[in-house]
Amino acid sequence: MERRIKALVIAEAANPEWVSVPLVGWSLASALREVADVHIVTQIRNRDAFLRAGLVEGRDFTAIDSEKLAAPLWKLADKLSMGKGVGWTMKTAVTTLGYGYFERLVWKKFGPAIQAKEYDIVHRVTPLTPTANSLIGARAKRAGVPFVMGPLNGGVPWPKGFDSERRREKEWLSYIRGAYKAMPGRGASLGAATAIICGSEHTFSEIPAKYHAKTVWLPENAIDPARFSLTAPQPGTLPLRGCFIGRLVPYKGADMAIEAALPLLRDGLLHLDIIGDGPQADDLRALITREGVEDAVTLHGWLEHKQVQSVAAQAQMLVFPSVREFGGGVVLEAMALGVVPVIVDYAGPGELVDDATGFRVPLSSRAGIVAGLRAQLQAIAADPGVLPGMAQAAQARVMRDFTWTAKAAQVERIWQGILKGGPLPQELPRRR
Template sequence: MKVLLIAPNIDSSDVGEAFVAFKWAQNLSERVELTVLAFQRAGRSRLEFQLPNARVISWPEPAWPQKHERLNAMLKPAWPIFAKHVRKWMGQALRNGAQFDIAHQLMPQAARYASPLRHFDVPYIIGPLGGALNTPDAFRDEAASAPLFTRLRALDQMRFRYDPWLRASYSGAACILGVAPYVRDVLRDVPLRRFEPVLELGIDDVAPKVARPQTPRVMRVLHVGRGVRTKGLRDTVRAIALLKDLPEVTLTSAGDGEEIEVCRAEAERLGIVDRVTFMGRVSREEVEQLYASHDLFCFPSFREAAGGVLYEAMRNGLPVITAERGGPAWIIDANSGFRVPVTTPETFAKDIAQGLAQMALDPETRCRLGAGARDKVAREGQWSGKADRLVDLYQSVLSGQKGEPLPL
């Protein structure tokens, strides 16, 4: 099968979307005849060396957006330049007789970018798309300090309804992939030919099993994530404070950002400074050590498209408490953890505390759910299997079959 894959950033040495795109491209290149179109960032290993089994076409990534990396990651200001490169290259290649069975716009993950693939007579797929989740009304006051560009997400729904280029990109696609089923509802104003939930995350393998102490009432809780309000660290701190009769339940936070100092002050106000450790930013090696040394992963992020840290915790055999919203609601099931309804900050913290208490008092359930989390991610999340299923999806799309949703 001849597959054309486009993504502005693909890089094995990067993080986030660029690294995820590399893992997809690497595994696909071992299964199909793959052509990759991407930017090449200065100072990074050449993409053709990173993907020796693929044909790689790249263009220099503009330097000016990289001066503000967070803004660059959120808004992709160089996307129009990349799309112009893709459109010009594809037009020339097809006029010269190149043939592709299917094209796939893998990234950006955010559902706000019109695709250059819509201009050509090649069946194409877009996604996995994510994002576009709003902040629940009850949490907006506490999340008001978010940067302006993150609040521009509020415009997405209007664009799905009225932007002709975006609508044409999605309605013309042979299939739209979403990181979780919620994306179909986000795109409800766009007539889609086909939608499939496909989690963009993956793992190479599971971590070695760790023998954790199964002592009732003693539980080390871990939260890993960027220090922003929506990641649920503040709610976890409040939940710990509610467990007054379980002082042996402690919390470790790994991550930095503006929310960390707010949570530190919250821990002081609630009188639990001795039960919460804020480590700030830590290395990848230290994060892996934290997963191995803790008993439960609490990540009640209420505006999470997917949640890579969930897969990290699961591959280390940790049971999970998360929010029943967005990607986490799809990733975590009854065999791997608890999902907490997103209501109001007060009720949310109480429900998290109830889940923590149940886990602390019942080590057997904690152990069973940790094993279930590890088995689930081993079964569904390994890159080799995900790539096999994506190729099956390509074939299904080309044959016009609807089929059942694939566990991608």
């Protein structure tokens, strides 16, 4: 029996009570505690949530107080982003400026233990953004301790024809995001890493070719089976029920879902549940009224997590034509419920769905996506018997490869590969 690896896991953003990156950081870091002797290092803002989750400070985790710089940078980022829930590239860029200070404090606290080889591995889980360089990597390398970065993800390009959506999201900085590749320290960070985990094919493509041998593609999202414990009915008959889950903003495509489904909605062959809230909500209500499909579309607004599962598990399909998803966690959540995803073949969702588990509509202009999605929905309605088998395949794949337990095992095998000095295991097949 192999000795359990002793790992220092750096997760600056990690919080079981939040969503997005902090939830990924928490979920992966805490799952790794099941397969290795892990000590988590996080930022002070997460301390109380860690304690409420039952972790013991000092034994299980350490909270680093970098608020002297982190707090004013967050306020500045919030101001520069010019609105709640928008300007994420700006928020990430500004808050990342303070990450170096956080790592300096981490090294001050744990540097002596790393140099004394008290840890087999140092793994930086968050930030997920590849724009955040690491000074600890080079120091760990000099100490002879392997350093792992990732999953790294972000910066998926805005597709052509969606500039108006980009402007409404106030993503001005995204036009020059690629400049981060020339930032001082990027080459040193990548070079010092023993392994680099990329959460998307796009991020993999941004890693210089000379580092590809130590780079692994492993989507960062996963699900907790306890939170997605229902299974949707898949009778293989009409009428169908579809759901959309997400923020109601143009690039997520709730309006495209409704427009594409109009013939089926009017004929009583499909009902759509729209779960989420956002600035597009009023426009969606107007669209539904204008098209006379009030009885066939339900706008649920924002729902608690348990309610989301309950509503989604009544559907046979996730109709989710988003054109800019880094990870696509909502797609995995739907698959876990046995809900077949119908998505745009781009970025995160396109990497998670294959021909056995869902339907991919080619990326195109807005009109092209609506037309392609309409054709796909009508094809499903013409043969709804295709759905039960795909739902079973989707659910089985998630439970095999995309639970947090599975994700921790995948990362632990990467750690074992590093420590044994062999080639890194490629845990999941990549779409090329």
